[in-house]
Amino acid sequence: xxxxxxxxxxxxxxxxxxxxxxxxxxxxxxxxxxxxxxxxxxxxxxxxxxxxxxxxxxxxxxxxxxxxxxxxxxxxxxxxxxxxxxxxxxxxxxxxxxxxxxxxxxxxxxxxxxxxxxxxxxxxxxxxxxxxxxxxxxxxxxxxxxxxxxxxxxxxxxxxxxxxxxxxxxxxxxxxxxxxxxxxxxxxxxx
Amino acid sequence: xxxxxxxxxxxxxxxxxxxxxxxxxxxxxxxxxxxxxxxxxxxxxxxxxxxxxxxxxxxxxxxxxxxxxxxxxxxxxxxxxxxxxxxxxxxxxxxxxxxxxxxxxxxxxxxxxxxxxxxxxxxxxxxxxxxxxxxxxxxxxxxxxxxxxxxxxxxxxxxxxxxxxxxxxxxxxxxxxxxxxxxxxxxxxxx
Numbered sequence: 176x177x178x179x180x181x182x183x184x185x186x187x188x189x190x191x192x193x194x195x196x197x198x199x200x201x202x203x204x205x206x207x208x209x210x211x212x213x214x215x216x217x218x219x220x221x222x223x224x225x226x227x228x229x230x231x232x233x234x235x236x237x238x239x240x241x242x243x244x245x246x247x248x249x250x251x252x253x254x255x256x257x258x259x260x261x262x263x264x265x266x267x268x269x270x271x272x273x274x275x276x277x278x279x280x281x282x283x284x285x286x287x288x289x290x291x292x293x294x295x296x297x298x299x300x301x302x303x304x305x306x307x308x309x310x311x312x313x314x315x316x317x318x319x320x321x322x323x324x325x326x327x328x329x330x331x332x333x334x335x336x337x338x339x340x341x342x343x344x345x346x347x348x349x350x351x352x353x354x355x356x357x358x359x360x361x362x363x364x365x366x
Numbered sequence: 367x368x369x370x371x372x373x374x375x376x377x378x379x380x381x382x383x384x385x386x387x388x389x390x391x392x393x394x395x396x397x398x399x400x401x402x403x404x405x406x407x408x409x410x411x412x413x414x415x416x417x418x419x420x421x422x423x424x425x426x427x428x429x430x431x432x433x434x435x436x437x438x439x440x441x442x443x444x445x446x447x448x449x450x451x452x453x454x455x456x457x458x459x460x461x462x463x464x465x466x467x468x469x470x471x472x473x474x475x476x477x478x479x480x481x482x483x484x485x486x487x488x489x490x491x492x493x494x495x496x497x498x499x500x501x502x503x504x505x506x507x508x509x510x511x512x513x514x515x516x517x518x519x520x521x522x523x524x525x526x527x528x529x530x531x532x533x534x535x536x537x538x539x540x541x542x543x544x545x546x547x548x549x550x551x552x553x554x555x556x557x
Contacts, residue, residue, distance in 0.1 A: 191543055194406050194407075194543050195406075196386065196387015196406070215410070221507075261557065310501070317420070350541075353381075356556055357556075358386055360541065364540060364550055365547055365548075366453035366546035
């Protein structure tokens with residue numbers, strides 16, 4: 176079941192979900208098995224009508240295997256209230272902790288027209304089709320995806336804009352530094 | 367002349383300057399000509415003793431030409447007080463506005479042992495050696511660099527950690543969304 180406030184984002188505005196550099200959760204499913212990991216190294220690669228993203232996925236991760244087997248994945252933006260979940264799914268590997276999603280309270284759902292697992296409680300979701308680039312993947316663990324659908328929590332992102340300053344404080348996105356220390360997205364500044 | 371508080375960052379901690387996803391200024395010099403542009407699409411690619419970064423540089427930018435001619439560049443982190451400068455150097459091209467650095471009040475300096483131009487007033491600097499990847503550059507405008515030296519303003523980053531919460535507020539880094547709207551780096555959260 177989709178969360179409340181789950182609202183479609185036009186493709187040409189989807190880069191704005193990621194442009195401010197938040198830490199993301201990466202999810203994928205293959206053969207009925209879903210996994211979720213955390214990644215601070217995700218970035219916009221292109222905008223417009225064929226938006227693209229990059230994300231670095233270590234060879235040891237199970238999510239990378241599911242992504243490569245299924246050809247699709249999602250990046251999504253956890254919020255302040257999900258810091259423990261984010262650290263948990265970023266620390267435990269499903270290879271050693273098979274019930275890691277349950278252990279860390281991850282609830283999954285799917286968007287209309289897609290079977291990619293999405294994490295409930297996030298405020299932005301980018302559903303991506305993998306663009307295979309074997310050299311990047313082998314040499315740098317660098318993956319490229321084309322965004323094929325995007326969604327946001329309309330309380331905090333609507334009409335192509337973030338509204339952190341007027342939304343509930345716990346909906347702010349988070350930016351990992353190291354060792355479980357994050358900074359929340361802060362005050363708006365108009366240049 | 368180097369700015370005050372300019373302090374070396376060990377290579378294995380340098381990724382922490384960029385890990386929280388701030389918008390950066392990209393600088394390069396060739397043949398005595400320096401340029402600076404803004405980029406929100408910069409990201410850590412690797413850490414450890416050979417840290418790497420990615421940055422997306424449009425084919426139309428002059429900084430890209432200087433980078434490719436010289437083989438080196440820098441990423442640096444502007445602060446709240448530099449929002450106008452950041453929007454300015456991100457909007458004007460040196461190809462049309464030859465005096466864009468002067469126009470936007472950019473002051474350059476160099477670090478010991480390097481000739482890469484660095485922007486004064488920033489709080490973190492990553493000096494990078496270009497790793498040529500022609501397919502990525504042509505297809506995606508995606509550049510990879512190896513960090514060969516890193517520096518920070520010790521008032522806000524020292525011993526491998528950010529101290530935004532105890533430093534002067536204007537030293538916070540900035541995260542661009544779109545159209546000159548930024549969010550400052552916000553409150554710390556320990557996961």
